[in-house]
Amino acid sequence: MPRDKKPPGSLIYGPVPSRRLGHSLGVDIVSYKTCTYDCIYCQIGRTSRTTLFRRPYIELEEILAELEDRLAEGIKPDYITIGGSGEPCLNSDIGHIIKKAKKLSDIEVAVLTNGSLLWSPEVQKDLMDADLVLPSMDAFDEESFRKINRPHKDISFDKMLAGLVDFRKVYPGRIWLEIFIVRGINDTEEAMAAFEPCVKAVAPDKIHINTSVRPPAEDFAGRVPAQRLEHLASVLGHGAEVIADFKEKACAENEKNMDGEILAMLSRRPCTASDIAAGLCLADEYVARRISELSEAGVLEARESGGRIYYLKKN
Numbered sequence: 001m002p003r004d005k006k007p008p009g010s011l012i013y014g015p016v017p018s019r020r021l022g023h024s025l026g027v028d029i030v031s032y033k034t035c036t037y038d039c040i041y042c043q044i045g046r047t048s049r050t051t052l053f054r055r056p057y058i059e060l061e062e063i064l065a066e067l068e069d070r071l072a073e074g075i076k077p078d079y080i081t082i083g084g085s086g087e088p089c090l091n092s093d094i095g096h097i098i099k100k101a102k103k104l105s106d107i108e109v110a111v112l113t114n115g116s117l118l119w120s121p122e123v124q125k126d127l128m129d130a131d132l133v134l135p136s137m138d139a140f141d142e143e144s145f146r147k148i149n150r151p152h153k154d155i156s157f158d159k160m161l162a163g164l165v166d167f168r169k170v171y172p173g174r175i176w177l178e179i180f181i182v183r184g185i186n187d188t189e190e191a192m193a194a195f196e197p198c199v200k201a202v203a204p205d206k207i208h209i210n211t212s213v214r215p216p217a218e219d220f221a222g223r224v225p226a227q228r229l230e231h232l233a234s235v236l237g238h239g240a241e242v243i244a245d246f247k248e249k250a251c252a253e254n255e256k257n258m259d260g261e262i263l264a265m266l267s268r269r270p271c272t273a274s275d276i277a278a279g280l281c282l283a284d285e286y287v288a289r290r291i292s293e294l295s296e297a298g299v300l301e302a303r304e305s306g307g308r309i310y311y312l313k314k315n
């Protein structure tokens with residue numbers, strides 16, 4: 001089975017500041033929008049076809065070599081975070097990647113997952129060595145699940161929830177659950193009352209409440225104001241905390257169409273993906289996607305220097 005290609009240097013990003021994880025070194029282990037869901041709030045666009053098929057997707061050696069090189073620079077993030085531009089548990093090498101990351105340094109390893117595959121004994125086994133797993137649970141019944149997450153047809157709400165509950169029983173590490181609130185769908189006191197037994201059954205160590213601060217896949221996936229989120233968190237209880245970063249909105253506004261600015265920056269000097277994100281106030285995932293598409297279109301070229309990948313505009 002051929003592996004998907006990403007531009008060299010684009011598999012590891014950051015460290016980036018994260019409200020949930022401090023300074024997080026991201027490891028992207030699936031190709032763009034390889035996902036079991038097609039969430040209406042997704043900040044990296046629509047999923048053209050959801051899948052449950054687990055396979056390596058990206059060459060294991062490439063991921064590990066880039067991670068090893070980056071760590072060899074002496075950086076000290078709070079977490080090495082396995083995630084990226086889709087659902088990382090679809091990568092059947094995730095267990096090896098976690099184990100290797102643990103061997104390479106004493107930095108804790110976190111996995112950002114939508115939680116849809118935690119019923120699978122293989123996925124449960126693969127995640128055992130992670131220090132922290134951050135699954136999502138945005139729905140409280142089948143109807144809200146279909147409306148918000150638009151999952152693959154073979155994943156029901158009950159199956160997803162049973163997976164989370166089951167995983168909690170076998171996993172010895174920390175679980176921080178995220179609930180993404182979408183205006184008009186799960187933003188009521190009634191929704192919080194329906195979430196409560198689900199949250200109790202999963203028994204996470206922390207609950208994080210979030211909402212759209214960046215442009216969502218669908219315009220109707222509206223953001224819920226900060227004050228309302230605080231109220232919903234207090235109604236839900238269990239120590240739920242609001243982690244939506246409303247300050248990011250200013251950056252999100254920048255993401256409408258930045259190809260011109262990215263190319264103008266790269267025609268002045270070669271930059272890494274992190275330089276572009278920091279210089280233009282853009283999300284790392286967005287920059288990785290634009291680099292991938294501009295490279296495929298033959299507009300950019302990548303050059304390695306001192307172990308870093310620099311991009312420049314082709315003449």
Ligand code: SF4
Binds near residue numbers: 085
């Ligand atoms: S938000 Fe996450 S789980 Fe939902 S579609 Fe986007 S990548 Fe997949």
